[in-house]
Amino acid sequence: MALIEIENLSVTFHTSGRHVRAVENVSLKVEAQQSFGLVGESGSGKSTILRAICGMAPITGGQIRIDGKPLPTPRGPNFAKQVQMVFQDPYASLHPRHTIDRVLSEPLAIHGQTGSDAKIEQALIDVGLPPAFRFRYPHQLSGGQRQRVAIARALMLRPQILLLDEPTSALDASVQAETLNLLSRLRTERGLTFLMVSHDLAVIDHMCDRILVMQHGRAVEELSREALATAAMTTPYARALFTASADRMLEG
Amino acid sequence: MTLLSVKNLRVTFDTETGPVEAVRGVSFDLNRERLGIVGESGSGKTMTGRAVLRLIRPPGRIEADAMTFDGQDLMKASEPQLRALRGRRIAMVMQDPKFSLNPVMKVGSQLMEGLRQRDHASRSEARAKALAALQAVQIRDPERVMDAYPHELSGGMGQRVMIAMMLIPDPDLLIADEPTSALDVTVQAEVLSILDNLVKTRGMGLIFISHDLRLVARFCDRVLVMYKGKIVEELAAKDLLHAKHPYTQGLLNCLPRIGGSREALPALDRNADWAS
Numbered sequence: 001m002a003l004i005e006i007e008n009l010s011v012t013f014h015t016s017g018r019h020v021r022a023v024e025n026v027s028l029k030v031e032a033q034q035s036f037g038l039v040g041e042s043g044s045g046k047s048t049i050l051r052a053i054c055g056m057a058p059i060t061g062g063q064i065r066i067d068g069k070p071l072p073t074p075r076g077p078n079f080a081k082q083v084q085m086v087f088q089d090p091y092a093s094l095h096p097r098h099t100i101d102r103v104l105s106e107p108l109a110i111h112g113q114t115g116s117d118a119k120i121e122q123a124l125i126d127v128g129l130p131p132a133f134r135f136r137y138p139h140q141l142s143g144g145q146r147q148r149v150a151i152a153r154a155l156m157l158r159p160q161i162l163l164l165d166e167p168t169s170a171l172d173a174s175v176q177a178e179t180l181n182l183l184s185r186l187r188t189e190r191g192l193t194f195l196m197v198s199h200d201l202a203v204i205d206h207m208c209d210r211i212l213v214m215q216h217g218r219a220v221e222e223l224s225r226e227a228l229a230t231a232a233m234t235t236p237y238a239r240a241l242f243t244a245s246a247d248r249m250l251e252g
Numbered sequence: 253m254t255l256l257s258v259k260n261l262r263v264t265f266d267t268e269t270g271p272v273e274a275v276r277g278v279s280f281d282l283n284r285e286r287l288g289i290v291g292e293s294g295s296g297k298t299m300t301g302r303a304v305l306r307l308i309r310p311p312g313r314i315e316a317d318a319m320t321f322d323g324q325d326l327m328k329a330s331e332p333q334l335r336a337l338r339g340r341r342i343a344m345v346m347q348d349p350k351f352s353l354n355p356v357m358k359v360g361s362q363l364m365e366g367l368r369q370r371d372h373a374s375r376s377e378a379r380a381k382a383l384a385a386l387q388a389v390q391i392r393d394p395e396r397v398m399d400a401y402p403h404e405l406s407g408g409m410g411q412r413v414m415i416a417m418m419l420i421p422d423p424d425l426l427i428a429d430e431p432t433s434a435l436d437v438t439v440q441a442e443v444l445s446i447l448d449n450l451v452k453t454r455g456m457g458l459i460f461i462s463h464d465l466r467l468v469a470r471f472c473d474r475v476l477v478m479y480k481g482k483i484v485e486e487l488a489a490k491d492l493l494h495a496k497h498p499y500t501q502g503l504l505n506c507l508p509r510i511g512g513s514r515e516a517l518p519a520l521d522r523n524a525d526w527a528s
Contacts, residue, residue, distance in 0.1 A: 173465070174292065174506050177506035202508045245510065247467070248508075248509060
Protein backbone atom coordinates (compact mmCIF):
# COMPACT_ATOMS: atom_id res chain seq x y z
CA MET A 1 0.00 0.00 0.00
CA ALA A 2 1.28 3.43 -0.91
CA LEU A 3 2.18 5.81 1.92
CA ILE A 4 0.68 8.87 0.24
CA GLU A 5 -2.40 8.38 -1.93
CA ILE A 6 -4.06 11.29 -3.65
CA GLU A 7 -7.22 10.49 -5.53
CA ASN A 8 -8.94 12.91 -7.94
CA LEU A 9 -7.89 15.90 -5.87
CA SER A 10 -9.45 19.25 -6.80
CA VAL A 11 -8.72 22.59 -5.20
CA THR A 12 -10.80 25.64 -6.07
CA PHE A 13 -10.19 29.12 -4.73
CA HIS A 14 -13.07 31.58 -4.57
CA THR A 15 -12.01 35.17 -4.91
CA SER A 16 -14.36 38.08 -5.50
CA GLY A 17 -16.92 36.07 -7.43
CA ARG A 18 -14.34 34.23 -9.50
CA HIS A 19 -13.50 30.55 -9.24
CA VAL A 20 -9.89 29.64 -9.75
CA ARG A 21 -9.45 25.93 -10.25
CA ALA A 22 -5.89 25.54 -9.06
CA VAL A 23 -5.89 21.73 -9.08
CA GLU A 24 -8.27 19.55 -11.05
CA ASN A 25 -8.63 15.80 -10.69
CA VAL A 26 -5.05 15.00 -9.88
CA SER A 27 -4.20 11.52 -8.61
CA LEU A 28 -0.85 10.21 -7.49
CA LYS A 29 0.67 7.56 -5.26
CA VAL A 30 3.94 7.67 -3.41
CA GLU A 31 5.33 4.46 -1.91
CA ALA A 32 7.09 4.55 1.45
CA GLN A 33 10.71 5.75 1.22
CA GLN A 34 10.20 6.80 -2.36
CA SER A 35 10.88 10.27 -3.68
CA PHE A 36 8.23 11.75 -5.93
CA GLY A 37 8.62 14.94 -7.95
CA LEU A 38 6.07 17.44 -9.19
CA VAL A 39 7.19 19.69 -12.07
CA GLY A 40 5.46 22.37 -14.06
CA GLU A 41 5.36 26.11 -14.60
CA SER A 42 4.32 28.57 -11.95
CA GLY A 43 0.57 28.44 -11.58
CA SER A 44 0.37 24.79 -12.60
CA GLY A 45 -0.87 23.82 -9.14
CA LYS A 46 2.12 21.85 -7.96
CA SER A 47 2.66 23.80 -4.73
CA THR A 48 -1.11 23.83 -4.14
CA ILE A 49 -1.06 20.04 -3.90
CA LEU A 50 1.48 20.23 -1.07
CA ARG A 51 -0.55 22.91 0.66
CA ALA A 52 -3.73 20.84 0.27
CA ILE A 53 -2.03 17.92 2.01
CA CYS A 54 -1.21 20.22 4.92
CA GLY A 55 -4.74 21.58 5.05
CA MET A 56 -3.69 25.00 3.79
CA ALA A 57 -5.79 24.97 0.60
CA PRO A 58 -9.55 24.50 0.13
CA ILE A 59 -10.07 20.94 -1.10
CA THR A 60 -13.23 20.78 -3.18
CA GLY A 61 -13.06 17.21 -4.39
CA GLY A 62 -11.20 13.95 -4.06
CA GLN A 63 -9.37 12.44 -1.16
CA ILE A 64 -5.90 12.38 0.37
CA ARG A 65 -4.86 9.32 2.36
CA ILE A 66 -1.66 8.94 4.35
CA ASP A 67 -0.81 5.38 5.32
CA GLY A 68 -4.24 4.29 4.15
CA LYS A 69 -6.16 6.65 6.43
CA PRO A 70 -8.07 9.69 5.16
CA LEU A 71 -6.73 12.90 6.67
CA PRO A 72 -8.82 14.55 9.40
CA THR A 73 -9.81 18.23 9.10
CA PRO A 74 -8.28 20.12 10.84
CA ARG A 75 -5.14 18.08 10.48
CA GLY A 76 -4.28 17.70 14.19
CA PRO A 77 -1.10 16.92 16.12
CA ASN A 78 -0.59 13.40 14.77
CA PHE A 79 -0.43 14.76 11.25
CA ALA A 80 2.38 17.12 12.25
CA LYS A 81 4.32 14.18 13.65
CA GLN A 82 3.96 12.35 10.37
CA VAL A 83 4.20 15.04 7.70
CA GLN A 84 6.29 18.22 7.64
CA MET A 85 6.98 20.81 5.00
CA VAL A 86 10.05 22.79 3.89
CA PHE A 87 9.27 26.01 2.06
CA GLN A 88 10.95 27.70 -0.87
CA ASP A 89 12.23 30.90 0.61
CA PRO A 90 14.38 30.50 3.71
CA TYR A 91 14.31 34.28 4.13
CA ALA A 92 10.54 34.26 4.54
CA SER A 93 9.90 30.95 6.29
CA LEU A 94 11.86 31.58 9.49
CA HIS A 95 10.57 34.10 12.02
CA PRO A 96 13.00 37.04 11.90
CA ARG A 97 12.75 37.75 15.63
CA HIS A 98 13.01 34.17 16.90
CA THR A 99 16.37 32.60 17.61
CA ILE A 100 17.20 29.28 15.96
CA ASP A 101 16.77 27.74 19.41
CA ARG A 102 13.20 29.01 19.61
CA VAL A 103 12.41 27.92 16.04
CA LEU A 104 13.60 24.39 16.77
CA SER A 105 12.17 24.06 20.29
CA GLU A 106 8.66 25.20 19.37
CA PRO A 107 7.51 21.95 17.75
CA LEU A 108 8.83 20.01 20.75
CA ALA A 109 7.02 22.28 23.20
CA ILE A 110 3.76 22.07 21.28
CA HIS A 111 3.92 18.30 21.30
CA GLY A 112 4.96 18.12 24.94
CA GLN A 113 8.25 16.44 24.23
CA THR A 114 11.09 16.63 26.73
CA GLY A 115 14.85 16.77 26.40
CA SER A 116 14.76 19.62 23.94
CA ASP A 117 18.33 20.71 24.78
CA ALA A 118 19.96 17.57 23.49
CA LYS A 119 17.50 17.23 20.63
CA ILE A 120 18.19 20.73 19.31
CA GLU A 121 21.95 20.24 19.41
CA GLN A 122 21.60 16.92 17.63
CA ALA A 123 19.24 18.43 15.04
CA LEU A 124 21.79 21.13 14.19
CA ILE A 125 24.60 18.58 13.93
CA ASP A 126 22.41 16.38 11.70
CA VAL A 127 21.96 19.18 9.16
CA GLY A 128 25.65 20.06 9.25
CA LEU A 129 25.49 23.25 11.32
CA PRO A 130 27.66 23.94 14.37
CA PRO A 131 25.67 23.70 17.65
CA ALA A 132 26.83 27.22 18.48
CA PHE A 133 24.36 28.51 15.86
CA ARG A 134 21.59 27.77 18.33
CA PHE A 135 21.39 31.26 19.72
CA ARG A 136 21.69 33.14 16.48
CA TYR A 137 18.91 34.92 14.64
CA PRO A 138 18.02 34.07 11.02
CA HIS A 139 19.58 37.30 9.73
CA GLN A 140 22.93 36.14 11.08
CA LEU A 141 22.87 33.12 8.75
CA SER A 142 23.38 32.79 5.00
CA GLY A 143 20.59 31.57 2.72
CA GLY A 144 21.95 28.03 2.65
CA GLN A 145 22.33 27.92 6.42
CA ARG A 146 18.77 29.15 6.87
CA GLN A 147 17.46 26.43 4.59
CA ARG A 148 19.37 23.92 6.75
CA VAL A 149 17.60 25.34 9.81
CA ALA A 150 14.25 25.01 8.00
CA ILE A 151 15.06 21.37 7.25
CA ALA A 152 16.12 20.78 10.87
CA ARG A 153 12.84 22.30 12.06
CA ALA A 154 10.84 20.06 9.75
CA LEU A 155 12.67 17.02 11.14
CA MET A 156 12.30 17.90 14.86
CA LEU A 157 9.25 15.66 15.30
CA ARG A 158 10.82 12.82 13.31
CA PRO A 159 8.22 12.75 10.53
CA GLN A 160 8.06 10.00 7.91
CA ILE A 161 7.15 12.36 5.10
CA LEU A 162 8.78 15.60 3.99
CA LEU A 163 6.96 17.90 1.59
CA LEU A 164 9.57 20.01 -0.19
CA ASP A 165 8.38 23.12 -2.01
CA GLU A 166 11.21 24.32 -4.28
CA PRO A 167 13.70 23.81 -1.45
CA THR A 168 16.73 25.05 -3.40
CA SER A 169 15.45 27.49 -6.01
CA ALA A 170 16.37 30.53 -3.90
CA LEU A 171 19.94 29.29 -3.48
CA ASP A 172 23.16 29.60 -5.48
CA ALA A 173 24.32 26.60 -7.50
CA SER A 174 27.01 25.56 -5.04
CA VAL A 175 24.69 25.95 -2.04
CA GLN A 176 21.98 24.12 -3.94
CA ALA A 177 24.35 21.17 -4.36
CA GLU A 178 25.10 21.11 -0.63
CA THR A 179 21.41 21.28 0.28
CA LEU A 180 20.42 18.53 -2.16
CA ASN A 181 23.22 16.34 -0.80
CA LEU A 182 21.95 16.96 2.72
CA LEU A 183 18.39 16.01 1.77
CA SER A 184 19.56 12.82 0.03
CA ARG A 185 21.64 11.83 3.03
CA LEU A 186 18.80 12.44 5.48
CA ARG A 187 16.43 10.46 3.30
CA THR A 188 18.72 7.42 3.31
CA GLU A 189 19.56 7.70 7.01
CA ARG A 190 16.00 8.09 8.21
CA GLY A 191 14.04 6.29 5.50
CA LEU A 192 12.09 9.43 4.66
CA THR A 193 9.50 9.75 1.92
CA PHE A 194 9.79 12.91 -0.20
CA LEU A 195 7.14 14.71 -2.18
CA MET A 196 9.07 17.45 -3.90
CA VAL A 197 8.08 20.38 -6.08
CA SER A 198 10.50 22.09 -8.44
CA HIS A 199 10.50 23.86 -11.75
CA ASP A 200 14.02 22.61 -12.43
CA LEU A 201 13.89 19.27 -14.21
CA ALA A 202 17.53 18.55 -13.41
CA VAL A 203 16.94 18.95 -9.67
CA ILE A 204 13.85 16.74 -9.81
CA ASP A 205 15.71 14.17 -11.87
CA HIS A 206 18.57 14.12 -9.39
CA MET A 207 16.30 13.67 -6.37
CA CYS A 208 13.22 11.75 -7.49
CA ASP A 209 12.30 8.25 -8.63
CA ARG A 210 9.09 9.24 -10.30
CA ILE A 211 7.85 12.53 -11.71
CA LEU A 212 4.47 14.03 -12.43
CA VAL A 213 4.37 16.81 -15.01
CA MET A 214 1.59 19.33 -14.39
CA GLN A 215 0.05 22.15 -16.42
CA HIS A 216 -2.88 24.45 -15.63
CA GLY A 217 -3.78 22.43 -12.53
CA ARG A 218 -3.99 19.12 -14.33
CA ALA A 219 -1.69 16.14 -14.40
CA VAL A 220 -0.14 15.90 -17.85
CA GLU A 221 2.08 12.87 -17.66
CA GLU A 222 3.72 10.65 -15.08
CA LEU A 223 7.27 9.61 -15.89
CA SER A 224 9.83 7.33 -14.34
CA ARG A 225 13.34 8.64 -13.92
CA GLU A 226 14.50 6.42 -16.78
CA ALA A 227 11.79 7.74 -19.08
CA LEU A 228 12.92 11.30 -18.36
CA ALA A 229 16.59 10.55 -18.99
CA THR A 230 15.84 8.83 -22.28
CA ALA A 231 13.30 11.50 -23.32
CA ALA A 232 10.55 8.90 -23.53
CA MET A 233 7.70 11.31 -22.75
CA THR A 234 4.58 11.01 -24.87
CA THR A 235 2.67 14.27 -24.32
CA PRO A 236 3.63 17.44 -26.22
CA TYR A 237 3.75 19.58 -23.05
CA ALA A 238 6.13 17.26 -21.20
CA ARG A 239 8.30 17.26 -24.28
CA ALA A 240 8.24 21.06 -24.54
CA LEU A 241 9.30 21.32 -20.91
CA PHE A 242 12.06 18.81 -21.53
CA THR A 243 13.30 20.61 -24.65
CA ALA A 244 13.41 23.92 -22.76
CA SER A 245 15.60 22.19 -20.17
CA ALA A 246 17.83 20.50 -22.72
CA ASP A 247 20.88 22.40 -21.47
CA ARG A 248 20.53 20.48 -18.23
CA MET A 249 21.25 17.16 -19.89
CA LEU A 250 24.25 15.09 -18.86
CA GLU A 251 26.42 15.76 -21.86
CA GLY A 252 25.45 19.50 -22.04
CA MET B 253 34.01 50.45 -32.44
CA THR B 254 33.89 49.84 -28.73
CA LEU B 255 30.56 50.84 -27.24
CA LEU B 256 31.53 50.61 -23.60
CA SER B 257 34.99 50.43 -22.14
CA VAL B 258 35.60 49.84 -18.44
CA LYS B 259 39.08 49.89 -16.93
CA ASN B 260 39.91 48.92 -13.38
CA LEU B 261 36.46 49.55 -11.93
CA ARG B 262 36.20 49.47 -8.15
CA VAL B 263 33.10 49.79 -6.01
CA THR B 264 33.73 50.33 -2.30
CA PHE B 265 31.26 50.64 0.55
CA ASP B 266 32.47 52.41 3.67
CA THR B 267 30.95 50.67 6.64
CA GLU B 268 31.41 50.94 10.39
CA THR B 269 33.82 48.04 10.28
CA GLY B 270 35.89 49.51 7.48
CA PRO B 271 35.65 49.59 3.69
CA VAL B 272 34.04 46.62 1.91
CA GLU B 273 35.12 46.18 -1.69
CA ALA B 274 32.23 44.83 -3.76
CA VAL B 275 34.00 45.19 -7.10
CA ARG B 276 37.79 45.04 -7.18
CA GLY B 277 39.40 46.07 -10.43
CA VAL B 278 37.08 44.92 -13.19
CA SER B 279 38.00 45.72 -16.81
CA PHE B 280 36.13 44.83 -19.97
CA ASP B 281 35.17 46.17 -23.39
CA LEU B 282 31.79 45.75 -24.98
CA ASN B 283 30.77 46.04 -28.61
CA ARG B 284 27.35 45.47 -30.05
CA GLU B 285 27.23 41.95 -28.68
CA ARG B 286 25.84 39.87 -25.83
CA LEU B 287 28.17 39.87 -22.86
CA GLY B 288 27.30 37.61 -19.93
CA ILE B 289 28.45 38.22 -16.36
CA VAL B 290 28.07 35.18 -14.11
CA GLY B 291 28.91 34.47 -10.51
CA GLU B 292 27.34 33.58 -7.19
CA SER B 293 25.43 36.04 -5.06
CA GLY B 294 27.86 38.53 -3.58
CA SER B 295 30.34 38.19 -6.43
CA GLY B 296 29.81 41.82 -7.49
CA LYS B 297 28.05 41.22 -10.79
CA THR B 298 25.04 43.42 -10.03
CA MET B 299 27.28 46.15 -8.62
CA THR B 300 29.31 46.12 -11.83
CA GLY B 301 26.12 46.63 -13.84
CA ARG B 302 24.90 49.43 -11.61
CA ALA B 303 28.30 51.13 -11.56
CA VAL B 304 28.18 51.56 -15.35
CA LEU B 305 25.11 53.76 -14.86
CA ARG B 306 26.70 55.35 -11.76
CA LEU B 307 23.71 54.11 -9.83
CA ILE B 308 25.46 53.46 -6.55
CA ARG B 309 24.38 55.54 -3.60
CA PRO B 310 26.63 56.68 -0.77
CA PRO B 311 28.21 55.16 1.29
CA GLY B 312 29.14 53.34 -1.90
CA ARG B 313 31.95 54.82 -4.01
CA ILE B 314 32.82 54.16 -7.64
CA GLU B 315 36.39 54.46 -8.84
CA ALA B 316 37.76 53.58 -12.25
CA ASP B 317 40.81 54.37 -14.36
CA ALA B 318 38.43 54.87 -17.26
CA MET B 319 34.81 54.24 -18.04
CA THR B 320 33.73 55.48 -21.44
CA PHE B 321 30.48 54.94 -23.28
CA ASP B 322 30.43 55.83 -26.96
CA GLY B 323 33.28 58.29 -26.54
CA GLN B 324 31.78 59.95 -23.44
CA ASP B 325 33.60 59.73 -20.11
CA LEU B 326 31.10 58.33 -17.61
CA MET B 327 33.30 59.06 -14.62
CA LYS B 328 33.43 62.80 -15.40
CA ALA B 329 29.84 63.13 -16.61
CA SER B 330 27.70 65.54 -14.61
CA GLU B 331 24.38 64.49 -13.13
CA PRO B 332 22.36 66.15 -15.97
CA GLN B 333 24.60 64.47 -18.55
CA LEU B 334 24.07 61.13 -16.85
CA ARG B 335 20.34 61.75 -16.75
CA ALA B 336 20.39 62.20 -20.50
CA LEU B 337 22.19 58.89 -20.89
CA ARG B 338 20.20 56.81 -18.43
CA GLY B 339 17.20 55.23 -20.05
CA ARG B 340 17.72 56.87 -23.42
CA ARG B 341 21.15 55.49 -24.30
CA ILE B 342 21.82 52.97 -21.53
CA ALA B 343 18.90 51.13 -19.97
CA MET B 344 18.81 48.64 -17.13
CA VAL B 345 16.30 45.90 -16.41
CA MET B 346 16.32 45.22 -12.68
CA GLN B 347 16.07 41.86 -11.09
CA ASP B 348 12.66 41.67 -9.50
CA PRO B 349 9.49 43.14 -11.01
CA LYS B 350 7.89 43.06 -7.54
CA PHE B 351 10.33 45.66 -6.27
CA SER B 352 11.15 47.58 -9.42
CA LEU B 353 7.70 48.54 -10.67
CA ASN B 354 5.76 51.15 -8.75
CA PRO B 355 3.08 49.18 -6.88
CA VAL B 356 0.53 52.01 -6.76
CA MET B 357 0.76 53.10 -10.39
CA LYS B 358 -0.91 51.38 -13.30
CA VAL B 359 1.45 49.66 -15.72
CA GLY B 360 0.27 51.92 -18.54
CA SER B 361 1.08 55.12 -16.64
CA GLN B 362 4.51 53.78 -15.76
CA LEU B 363 5.23 52.94 -19.37
CA MET B 364 4.02 56.34 -20.56
CA GLU B 365 5.72 58.38 -17.83
CA GLY B 366 9.12 58.34 -19.51
CA LEU B 367 7.69 59.11 -22.93
CA ARG B 368 5.75 62.08 -21.60
CA GLN B 369 8.63 63.44 -19.51
CA ARG B 370 11.60 62.71 -21.71
CA ASP B 371 10.20 62.90 -25.21
CA HIS B 372 7.35 65.32 -24.47
CA ALA B 373 5.02 62.97 -26.30
CA SER B 374 1.30 63.63 -26.31
CA ARG B 375 -0.97 61.28 -24.35
CA SER B 376 -2.23 59.43 -27.39
CA GLU B 377 1.23 59.17 -28.91
CA ALA B 378 2.67 57.84 -25.65
CA ARG B 379 -0.16 55.35 -25.31
CA ALA B 380 0.37 54.04 -28.84
CA LYS B 381 4.09 53.62 -28.24
CA ALA B 382 3.52 51.87 -24.90
CA LEU B 383 1.07 49.45 -26.51
CA ALA B 384 3.53 48.72 -29.29
CA ALA B 385 6.27 48.07 -26.75
CA LEU B 386 4.09 45.59 -24.88
CA GLN B 387 3.33 43.83 -28.13
CA ALA B 388 7.04 43.69 -28.93
CA VAL B 389 7.62 41.62 -25.79
CA GLN B 390 4.79 39.26 -26.80
CA ILE B 391 2.17 40.33 -24.31
CA ARG B 392 -1.01 39.05 -25.84
CA ASP B 393 -3.48 41.42 -24.25
CA PRO B 394 -1.65 44.77 -24.04
CA GLU B 395 -4.81 46.84 -23.38
CA ARG B 396 -5.58 44.85 -20.23
CA VAL B 397 -1.97 44.96 -19.04
CA MET B 398 -1.84 48.75 -19.53
CA ASP B 399 -4.78 49.06 -17.19
CA ALA B 400 -3.48 46.65 -14.54
CA TYR B 401 -1.50 47.29 -11.38
CA PRO B 402 1.79 45.40 -11.04
CA HIS B 403 0.38 43.03 -8.39
CA GLU B 404 -2.23 41.87 -10.89
CA LEU B 405 0.45 40.52 -13.19
CA SER B 406 2.39 37.28 -12.88
CA GLY B 407 6.16 37.36 -12.40
CA GLY B 408 6.74 36.60 -16.06
CA MET B 409 4.41 39.37 -17.22
CA GLY B 410 6.00 41.85 -14.80
CA GLN B 411 9.42 40.95 -16.09
CA ARG B 412 8.29 41.52 -19.66
CA VAL B 413 6.72 44.85 -18.74
CA MET B 414 10.08 45.97 -17.37
CA ILE B 415 11.85 44.89 -20.53
CA ALA B 416 9.24 46.72 -22.62
CA MET B 417 9.72 49.86 -20.53
CA MET B 418 13.47 49.80 -21.02
CA LEU B 419 13.18 49.26 -24.76
CA ILE B 420 10.83 52.16 -25.52
CA PRO B 421 13.64 54.76 -25.84
CA ASP B 422 15.58 52.36 -28.10
CA PRO B 423 18.80 52.30 -26.03
CA ASP B 424 22.23 51.45 -27.43
CA LEU B 425 23.12 49.41 -24.40
CA LEU B 426 20.86 47.28 -22.24
CA ILE B 427 22.02 46.01 -18.87
CA ALA B 428 19.78 43.12 -17.85
CA ASP B 429 20.20 41.97 -14.25
CA GLU B 430 18.80 38.46 -13.91
CA PRO B 431 15.96 39.30 -16.30
CA THR B 432 14.70 35.74 -16.41
CA SER B 433 15.36 34.36 -12.95
CA ALA B 434 11.70 34.75 -11.93
CA LEU B 435 10.47 32.97 -15.04
CA ASP B 436 9.66 29.37 -15.91
CA VAL B 437 11.88 27.66 -18.44
CA THR B 438 9.38 27.94 -21.27
CA VAL B 439 8.69 31.67 -20.66
CA GLN B 440 12.41 32.18 -20.13
CA ALA B 441 13.09 30.91 -23.63
CA GLU B 442 10.53 33.40 -24.97
CA VAL B 443 12.03 36.40 -23.17
CA LEU B 444 15.52 35.44 -24.30
CA SER B 445 14.46 35.24 -27.91
CA ILE B 446 12.92 38.73 -27.57
CA LEU B 447 16.23 40.10 -26.24
CA ASP B 448 18.18 38.21 -28.86
CA ASN B 449 16.03 39.62 -31.60
CA LEU B 450 16.61 43.15 -30.31
CA VAL B 451 20.37 42.71 -30.25
CA LYS B 452 20.28 41.43 -33.82
CA THR B 453 17.78 43.86 -35.36
CA ARG B 454 18.60 47.06 -33.45
CA GLY B 455 22.32 46.41 -33.09
CA MET B 456 22.06 46.89 -29.35
CA GLY B 457 24.81 45.97 -26.88
CA LEU B 458 23.69 43.73 -24.04
CA ILE B 459 25.17 43.01 -20.63
CA PHE B 460 23.41 39.96 -19.30
CA ILE B 461 23.91 39.39 -15.58
CA SER B 462 22.95 35.95 -14.31
CA HIS B 463 23.91 33.24 -11.87
CA ASP B 464 22.79 30.55 -14.32
CA LEU B 465 25.89 29.36 -16.16
CA ARG B 466 24.08 27.11 -18.57
CA LEU B 467 21.68 29.82 -19.59
CA VAL B 468 24.53 32.26 -20.24
CA ALA B 469 26.48 29.65 -22.21
CA ARG B 470 23.51 29.16 -24.48
CA PHE B 471 22.54 32.78 -24.90
CA CYS B 472 25.61 35.06 -24.83
CA ASP B 473 28.61 35.60 -27.08
CA ARG B 474 31.18 36.20 -24.38
CA VAL B 475 31.19 35.53 -20.64
CA LEU B 476 32.93 37.08 -17.65
CA VAL B 477 33.05 34.87 -14.57
CA MET B 478 33.21 36.86 -11.33
CA TYR B 479 34.25 35.74 -7.88
CA LYS B 480 34.49 38.04 -4.87
CA GLY B 481 34.50 41.21 -6.95
CA LYS B 482 37.08 40.08 -9.51
CA ILE B 483 36.91 38.62 -12.97
CA VAL B 484 38.50 35.19 -12.61
CA GLU B 485 37.94 34.09 -16.19
CA GLU B 486 36.84 35.57 -19.49
CA LEU B 487 35.91 33.27 -22.32
CA ALA B 488 33.71 32.74 -25.35
CA ALA B 489 30.30 31.45 -24.28
CA LYS B 490 30.61 28.35 -26.40
CA ASP B 491 33.72 27.38 -24.43
CA LEU B 492 32.11 27.93 -21.03
CA LEU B 493 31.43 24.25 -20.53
CA HIS B 494 35.14 23.61 -21.06
CA ALA B 495 36.24 26.36 -18.68
CA LYS B 496 39.78 26.30 -17.38
CA HIS B 497 39.43 28.11 -14.08
CA PRO B 498 38.73 25.79 -11.13
CA TYR B 499 36.01 28.14 -9.83
CA THR B 500 34.07 28.05 -13.11
CA GLN B 501 34.54 24.30 -13.31
CA GLY B 502 33.36 23.93 -9.72
CA LEU B 503 30.23 25.97 -10.41
CA LEU B 504 29.43 23.77 -13.40
CA ASN B 505 30.15 20.50 -11.66
CA CYS B 506 27.87 21.15 -8.73
CA LEU B 507 24.82 21.37 -10.98
CA PRO B 508 22.63 18.27 -11.14
CA ARG B 509 22.05 16.86 -14.61
CA ILE B 510 19.16 15.03 -16.18
CA GLY B 511 20.25 11.43 -16.49
CA GLY B 512 23.26 12.03 -14.23
CA SER B 513 24.30 9.76 -11.40
CA ARG B 514 22.51 9.94 -8.05
CA GLU B 515 25.69 10.24 -6.07
CA ALA B 516 26.37 13.27 -3.93
CA LEU B 517 26.98 16.38 -6.01
CA PRO B 518 30.54 17.70 -5.76
CA ALA B 519 30.69 20.66 -3.42
CA LEU B 520 32.45 23.81 -4.52
CA ASP B 521 35.89 24.01 -3.00
CA ARG B 522 36.48 27.69 -2.38
CA ASN B 523 40.12 28.40 -2.75
CA ALA B 524 41.32 31.61 -1.15
CA ASP B 525 43.92 32.13 -3.88
CA TRP B 526 41.27 32.88 -6.49
CA ALA B 527 40.22 36.01 -4.71
CA SER B 528 43.65 37.53 -4.36
